[in-house]
Amino acid sequence: MTNAHPRKAPTRRQLLTRIGTIAGSAALYQAMTSMGHAQGTDFTSPPVLSGAKRGTRVLVLGAGLAGMLAAYELRKAGYHVQVLEFQNRAGGRNISLRGGDTVTELGGAIQKVGFASGNYINPGPWRIPYHHQGLLHYCREFGVELEPFVELNHNSWLHSSRAFDGKPVRYREFASDFHGFTAELLGKAINQHKLDDMVSADEHDHVMTAMRQWGSLDANLNYTKGTISSETRGYAKALGGGINGAPTPSEPFARKDIMRSGLWTWLAFHERLDMQTTMFQPVGGMDMIGKGFNRQVKDLITLNCKVTSIQQDDKGVRVTYNDMAHAGAVREAQADYCICTIPLPVLSQLDVQVSAPLKAAIMAVPYASSVKLGLEFRRRFWEEDDQIYGGISFTDQPISQISYPSHGYFSRGPAVLLGGYMFGPAAYDFAGMSPQERIEHALAQGEVFHKQYRKEFSNGVSFAWSRVPWTMGCCSMWSEQARKTHYKALCTMDNRVVLAGEHASYVGCWQEGAILSALDAVTQLHKRAQGAS
Amino acid sequence: MRKILFLSFIASLSLLGTTHPAQADSASAVVGEVQPLTTGEDVYRHVCQGCHMPDGKGATGAGAQFPAFAGNAKLKSSAYPVYVIMNGYGGMPWFSGMLKDDQIANVVNYIRTHFDNHYTDAITPADVAAQRPATPPQEQ
Numbered sequence: 101m102t103n104a105h106p107r108k109a110p111t112r113r114q115l116l117t118r119i120g121t122i123a124g125s126a127a128l129y130q131a132m133t134s135m136g137h138a139q140g141t142d143f144t145s146p147p148v149l150s151g152a153k154r155g156t157r158v159l160v161l162g163a164g165l166a167g168m169l170a171a172y173e174l175r176k177a178g179y180h181v182q183v184l185e186f187q188n189r190a191g192g193r194n195i196s197l198r199g200g201d202t203v204t205e206l207g208g209a210i211q212k213v214g215f216a217s218g219n220y221i222n223p224g225p226w227r228i229p230y231h232h233q234g235l236l237h238y239c240r241e242f243g244v245e246l247e248p249f250v251e252l253n254h255n256s257w258l259h260s261s262r263a264f265d266g267k268p269v270r271y272r273e274f275a276s277d278f279h280g281f282t283a284e285l286l287g288k289a290i291n292q293h294k295l296d297d298m299v300s301a302d303e304h305d306h307v308m309t310a311m312r313q314w315g316s317l318d319a320n321l322n323y324t325k326g327t328i329s330s331e332t333r334g335y336a337k338a339l340g341g342g343i344n345g346a347p348t349p350s351e352p353f354a355r356k357d358i359m360r361s362g363l364w365t366w367l368a369f370h371e372r373l374d375m376q377t378t379m380f381q382p383v384g385g386m387d388m389i390g391k392g393f394n395r396q397v398k399d400l401i402t403l404n405c406k407v408t409s410i411q412q413d414d415k416g417v418r419v420t421y422n423d424m425a426h427a428g429a430v431r432e433a434q435a436d437y438c439i440c441t442i443p444l445p446v447l448s449q450l451d452v453q454v455s456a457p458l459k460a461a462i463m464a465v466p467y468a469s470s471v472k473l474g475l476e477f478r479r480r481f482w483e484e485d486d487q488i489y490g491g492i493s494f495t496d497q498p499i500s501q502i503s504y505p506s507h508g509y510f511s512r513g514p515a516v517l518l519g520g521y522m523f524g525p526a527a528y529d530f531a532g533m534s535p536q537e538r539i540e541h542a543l544a545q546g547e548v549f550h551k552q553y554r555k556e557f558s559n560g561v562s563f564a565w566s567r568v569p570w571t572m573g574c575c576s577m578w579s580e581q582a583r584k585t586h587y588k589a590l591c592t593m594d595n596r597v598v599l600a601g602e603h604a605s606y607v608g609c610w611q612e613g614a615i616l617s618a619l620d621a622v623t624q625l626h627k628r629a630q631g632a633s
Numbered sequence: 634m635r636k637i638l639f640l641s642f643i644a645s646l647s648l649l650g651t652t653h654p655a656q657a658d659s660a661s662a663v664v665g666e667v668q669p670l671t672t673g674e675d676v677y678r679h680v681c682q683g684c685h686m687p688d689g690k691g692a693t694g695a696g697a698q699f700p701a702f703a704g705n706a707k708l709k710s711s712a713y714p715v716y717v718i719m720n721g722y723g724g725m726p727w728f729s730g731m732l733k734d735d736q737i738a739n740v741v742n743y744i745r746t747h748f749d750n751h752y753t754d755a756i757t758p759a760d761v762a763a764q765r766p767a768t769p770p771q772e773q
Contacts, residue, residue, distance in 0.1 A: 186695045206684075206686075206692035206693075206694060206699070207686050207687075207692055406695055406696050407696065408696050422696075442695075443724075444723075444724060445694075445697060445723060445724025445725075446694060446695050446696060446697040446724075448697070448723040448724060449696065449697035449698065449723065450696055450697070463722075463723050466721045466722075466723070466724050466725055466726040466727065467724050467726070468726065469683060469684075469726070498667065524731075525667040525679075525680070525731060526667060527683075528679065528680045528681075528683050529667060529668055529679040529680070529683070530683075531683030531684070532678060532679060532680075532681075532682040532683040532687070564683065566683050566684050567683065567684070567692070568694075569693075569694035569695050570694065570695045572684075572694045572695075572697060572699065572724055573724050577726055577772055578772070578773050579727070579770035579771055579772060579773065580770075580771055580772075580773050581768065581770060582770070583773055
């Protein structure tokens, strides 16, 4: 066996053996996730629905992306389409808030958005992976302009209240140190023949070279203060010009602090397929997509319709609804088929005539709670003082993260950032607060990153999805058991009714799920209609 | 295979209290610090009232409701709210992973003695434990 590096007497030999194994796993994990084959969703092209019987009527319930896309494709195919929408706007969870907008939530709290002109927050979807090709296809088809969404910013902050004395550390410094120390442990473990049973002689040199490069190690496989490590983690005194231009290397953190901080979870987060570059956002707010869809099918949509019952027999579908624009007058709409995109927390409580398996499926999928906060500040201190341009700072506090706007860089005047975005326990907690309390907590927690928070704060708005009357939750939460037992039933056309929406997909909680499920629903409906006598 | 290979890595993750994989578009890969949920009132305030409201009166959305606790006959048997909290119901998520037996007992006792409810048959964590589902729901 060749050994490019002389063996040194191992100090703390047993410790290294053990840690080497762990670090090896972590390094391999990183390598695997970052090299994982990127696969898009299964979108290839829009469905071709030919030979539709003229005059066949389809009733679409809900004018979110799934409903509007179903309406668009079905009309194109020759169907007679009508869409009923509960809200006084189309778009569903594809929504942006701007100055002058009003947010009224269950429980009665009313917020008036005070953002300056041109500023917005996306309380629902806010970023689009490059491989969500279904959604991207229709953005292009409907003329929705997209720009890059900055997911990963090496100059953003990572914070754990239990690590580094509760002080945030730069993503760049943390990532460099984590990779460096991990590479050092793995490199040394191999060099000291601790992994001979796992790493063949052939592989030995390759892994050593890879670790040295990937981890910014020196010739002795050490990750240590110096030019090599500072080229990734940054210098204490940056490179300059002229007489005093020489840089000063920075001091890495202690390995044990890096390893026990838990902050590496955020490194892995950005490597997930869903979060990999390039990500996109629509120019001007996420609701530009909803507006783009709406332009195509606006004439088919009736707003302010509160559906109360869906009945079907061998002749057709009858939907009863309250016309909220006319004092709740009870009305009925009839069609041959129905595509229902009503969110399940609502649909599960309506009078719906479907088979027992579909009924059970509708009951089997709870919706997650999620809260977002949009905070407007008088200036972009994160850019001006901290050189943070887009991206996300993460914290283990309830707000979970701060995301900086991926647009309008270097502009003067007020700007809006995402001051908190949470699921799980923190979302339940924040949803139960008054809007004022939510803002106060977001400011108090955000100060851990930005001491300018209080001074520069102008106004803010919070959006608690479990208090939204038309969804009563954020998005579908499939358990493994429910997926096994109910998924097929939920997605399968039930006589004349078929469901669509992100809940009827494996791309749950993403707009792409709504797109793909709508395309499947119209395909099923078309097949069913073709087969009908 | 991957699970076994990276067991040590996964195990260290769990030290941080990761209880479920992140939501698709979320960043909650790590469950952050939350309020202490010692008493039934704590649990109610920090978990339940987001939907059921501080006054326990629930709310009405688009033709659907978050049920009220006041005058709710379903609370007569403590087993019912325990079941719903553990397993979820319709749009309501399950809490068997997030809440421990004593926390569920506390909040059920709280709900059944507040909001105009005056039930006297308090339950214990052992009663809750007996109702834990054999296979607790796990998010995919």
